[in-house]
Amino acid sequence: MDSLRWDGDVPQLRNPILVCAFRGWNDAAAAASTALTTVGDAFEAEMIAEIDPEDFFDFQASRPTITLTEGQTRRIEWPHNNLIAARVPAADRDLVLLDGTEPNLRWRTFSEAVATAADALGVEMVITLGSLVAEVSHTLPVPVTGLASDEQLVEELDLQRSSYEGPTGIVGVVHDCCRQVGMRSASLWAAVPHYVAAVPNPKAALALLRRLEGLTGIAVEATELEEETASYEEQIDRAIAANPEIEELVDRIEAEQADQLQSPEDLPSADSIARDFQHFLRQQGDET
Numbered sequence: 634m635d636s637l638r639w640d641g642d643v644p645q646l647r648n649p650i651l652v653c654a655f656r657g658w659n660d661a662a663a664a665a666s667t668a669l670t671t672v673g674d675a676f677e678a679e680m681i682a683e684i685d686p687e688d689f690f691d692f693q694a695s696r697p698t699i700t701l702t703e704g705q706t707r708r709i710e711w712p713h714n715n716l717i718a719a720r721v722p723a724a725d726r727d728l729v730l731l732d733g734t735e736p737n738l739r740w741r742t743f744s745e746a747v748a749t750a751a752d753a754l755g756v757e758m759v760i761t762l763g764s765l766v767a768e769v770s771h772t773l774p775v776p777v778t779g780l781a782s783d784e785q786l787v788e789e790l791d792l793q794r795s796s797y798e799g800p801t802g803i804v805g806v807v808h809d810c811c812r813q814v815g816m817r818s819a820s821l822w823a824a825v826p827h828y829v830a831a832v833p834n835p836k837a838a839l840a841l842l843r844r845l846e847g848l849t850g851i852a853v854e855a856t857e858l859e860e861e862t863a864s865y866e867e868q869i870d871r872a873i874a875a876n877p878e879i880e881e882l883v884d885r886i887e888a889e890q891a892d893q894l895q896s897p898e899d900l901p902s903a904d905s906i907a908r909d910f911q912h913f914l915r916q917q918g919d920e921t
Contacts, residue, residue, distance in 0.1 A: 635685075636684055636689070636742070636746050637685075637746045638682060639681065640680055640681055643753050644754070646718060646755065647726050647727050648725065648755075649718075649726060649729050649754055649755060649756050650729070650759075651729045651731060651747075651751050651754070651756045651758070652669060652729070652730050652731070652759075652760050652845065653669075653733065653760070653807065654669035654732065654733070654762040655714075655733045655734060655735040655763075655803050656733070656734045656735065659735060659763040659802040660763065661765050662832065663833040663834070663838070664825055664841060665762040665763050665838070667833060667835060667858070668762055668838040668842045669762060671842055671853060671855050672719060672728065672842070672845070672853050673730050673732065675854045676719040676721055676728070678719040678728075679717065679718055680715050680716070680718075681716050682715070683713065683714065683715045684714040684715075684733075686736075688738070689736035689738050689739055689743050690711075694737050695734065695737055697709050697712065698710045713733065713734060714731065714733035715733070716729060716750055718730075723852075724850060724851045725850075726849070726851070729754055729756060735803045740806045741806065741810070743803070744807045744810035748807075748814050756816070758816070758817045758818065759807070759811050759817070760821065760845065760848060761807060761821070762845065763804050763822045764823045764834070764838075765825070766824075766830045769824045769826050769886065770826060770883055771826045771836065771869050775825075775839075776823070776824040777824075777840050778821075779791075779820065779821050779844065781818070781819040782808060782812050782817055786817050790819060804820060821844050821845060823840050823841045826886075835861035835865050836866065839858050839862050842855055
C-alpha cells in the first residue's frame with residue numbers, strides 16, 4: 634500500500650508477534666503507550682516502517698508540532714504510526730511494535746495497512762494494549778482484562794470473550810480487520826483510577842507489561858518503570874491525604890474493590906470494564 638513506507642528491505646524476524654498501542658482514546662493516563670515504549674527501550678528496537686499520516690489525520694484536530702534542533706533548526710513532528718522491530722535473542726521469537734496515534738480518518742484503510750505490514754513480516758498474532766478510566770483504587774492491583782478473537786485463543790491465553798456492544802476506538806477496528814484476514818488477535822486493557830486519570834500512570838503501564846510478558850513469553854527489563862510506579866503511589870498518597878473528600882472517595886472505592894477481589898466470582902468482567910470504556914468515550918466526546 635502507498636501509505637505503508639518501509640525503511641529499507643522488509644526484515645527477517647523469528648515468529649514475530651505484533652504489539653500495538655495508540656495514543657488517544659485508547660490510552661488513558663498514557664498507560665498503553667508507556668508500556669510499549671518500555672518494551673522498545675528494553676530491546677533497543679529499530680524503526681522498520683511507517684504509515685504515512687497524510688491520508689489518516691485531520692491536522693487541525695491532531696496538529697503537528699515544531700521542535701528546535703540545536704536551538705536553531707526547526708523541525709515539524711507529525712502524528713506518527715511507526716513499526717519498530719525488537720529482536721529478542723534470548724527468546725524463540727521477536728516482536729514488532731506499532732507505536733502510534735489513533736488516526737482521525739479512514740480507519741478501515743489504516744487497519745488494512747497494519748494488516749498488510751503484519752503479513753509481510755510473517756506476524757503470527759496481533760496484541761493491542763489499551764487503558765481506560767474506571768472506578769478503581771490506585772492502592773490495589775491494577776485490573777487488566779483480556780479479550781481475544783476466537784475461542785481457541787481465549788482458552789490458550791486464559792482470556793475472556795466479551796459480549797460488549799457500543800463505541801470503539803481504532804483498536805477495535807484493527808482487531809476486526811485481523812479477523813477478516815484470518816489473523817489471530819488479542820487485546821489487553823488496564824483500568825486506571827478516574828480521580829487521577831489526568832496524569833501518566835506507570836503502575837497501570839507496568840501491569841499491562843507484566844500481562845504482555847505472560848502472553849508472549851518474553852521477559853522485559855522494567856526497573857525504571859518499577860521505580861516510577863513506587864514514586865507515583867507515594868505522590869498520589871500524599872495528594873489524597875491532603876484532600877479529605879478525595880480520601881473518603883478512595884477509601885470507599887478501595888473497600889468495594891477489595892470485596893470483589895475476595896470473591897473471585899465477582900471479579901470485574903470484560904463487560905463491566907467495557908461499560909466503563911463506553912462511559913469514557915462519551916466523556917471524551919463531550920470534551921471535544
